[in-house]
C-alpha cells in the first residue's frame with residue numbers, strides 16, 4: 001500500500017484583502033469575534049465590536065494599512081507567499097505545501113481543500129508564531145482541527161510546536177540581524193514583541209500562582225511557566241541577545257500593539273522608547289521576534305510611529321531589523337522544524353520496539 005501523501009500547512013494570522021475601510025472591517029470582524037482574542041461575555045463582545053471597535057478602528061487601521069501597502073499587496077501576505085513558495089520548492093516531492101491565514105484569505109478551509117485535492121491525507125501543521133498564545137497559535141490550531149475533522153475520514157495530524165527557543169529559529173534571526181545592527185552602529189537593541197492582555201497570561205497559568213505574580217516570573221522557563229507567552233518572549237530575547245553578543249544593559253524587552261483599556265503584558269513599547277532615549281541611548285535597533293514576517297505591526301507601528309517617538313524623545317537613529325520573511329536561513333529552519341516534528345512523531349522508542357522477553361521460539 002502506498003503511504004498517504006504528506007501535506008504541510010503554514011498558518012499565519014491574516015491581513016485584510018485591501019487597505020480600505022470595508023475590507024479592514026470584514027477582517028477585524030472575523031478576527032475580533034474570536035473568543036480566544038476578545039475573551040469576554042459574547043453579548044459584551046458583540047456590543048464592543050459593533051458599537052466601538054469596528055466603527056472607530058476600521059477607518060483608522062485602513063489608513064495605517066495604506067501607508068505600508070505594496071503593489072503586490074499587504075506585506076504580511078507578500079512575505080508569507082514568498083515563504084510558501086520557497087518551502088514548497090525545498091520540500092518538492094516530499095510535501096505538498098499550502099499557506100493558510102487564520103482570518104481572511106487564503107482561508108483555512110480552502111487551503112485544506114487544495115491539499116486534499118492533491119491526495120494529502122497526512123498533515124503537518126506549522127503555526128507561524130514563535131511563541132504560543134491562545135489568541136494566535138491556539139486559535140489557529142483550534143480552527144485547523146475543526147476544519148480537518150469535518151469530513152468522515154479524519155486525517156493524521158502532526159503539529160510543529162512553538163519554536164521560541166529553537167536554535168534554527170534563533171540562528172536564522174541572528175543571521176538577519178547581525179549585519180543590520182552592525183551597519184546601524186546601534187548602542188542598544190530593543191526586542192519588541194506583540195503583547196497580549198495580562199488576563200490571557202493568567203488564564204494560561206496551570207499553577208494559578210506563578211504568572212505575573214513576581215517581577216522576575218519570566219526570567220527563566222520552568223515547568224510552571226512553559227506555556228506562558230510572556231515567558232517564551234523573554235526566552236527568545238535571551239537566546240537572541242546571547243547569539244548577538246549583547247551586554248546585559250545593551251538590550252531590553254517590551255510589548256507593543258495593545259488594544260483596549262485592560263492591562264496588557266508590560267513593559268509597553270511606547271513607554272520604553274522615550275525611557276531609552278532619556279537614559280542616553282542614541283542609536284537604537286529594534287527587533288520584533290514575535291513576527292516571522294514584516295506586517296502592519298512592524299512596518300507601521302514600529303518603523304514609522306516608533307521611530308517618530310524615539311527621535312522626538314532625543315534619540316539620533318532608529319533601525320528596524322527586518323523580519324525573517326523568506327530569508328534562506330529561515331526557509332532552512334522551517335524545513336528543519338518540519339523534519340524534526342516528523343521524526344519525533346514516527347520514531348518508536350527503542351524500549352517499546354524491543355519485546356521485554358525476546359521471542360526465541362523456532
Ligand SMILES: C=CC1=C(C)c2cc3[nH]c(cc4nc(cc5[nH]c(cc1n2)c(C)c5CCC(=O)O)C(CCC(=O)O)=C4C)c(C)c3C=C
Nearest residue numbers: 013014015016037061076133135136194259290295296297
Ligand atoms: C504574534 C502573534 C500575535 C498575537 C499573540 C496577537 C494577539 C492579539 N492581536 C490583537 C489585535 C490586533 N492585532 C492586529 C494585527 C496583527 N496581529 C498579529 C499577530 C498577533 N496578534 C499580526 C501578525 C498582525 C498584523 C496583521 C497585518 O495585516 O499586517 C490587529 C489589526 C491591525 C490593527 O487594527 O491594529 C489587531 C486589531 C489582539 C486583541 C490580540 C490578543 C488578544
Ligand SMILES: [Fe+2]
Nearest residue numbers: 013194257297
Ligand atoms: Fe495582533
Ligand SMILES: [Fe+2]
Nearest residue numbers: 211212217218
Ligand atoms: Fe511570567
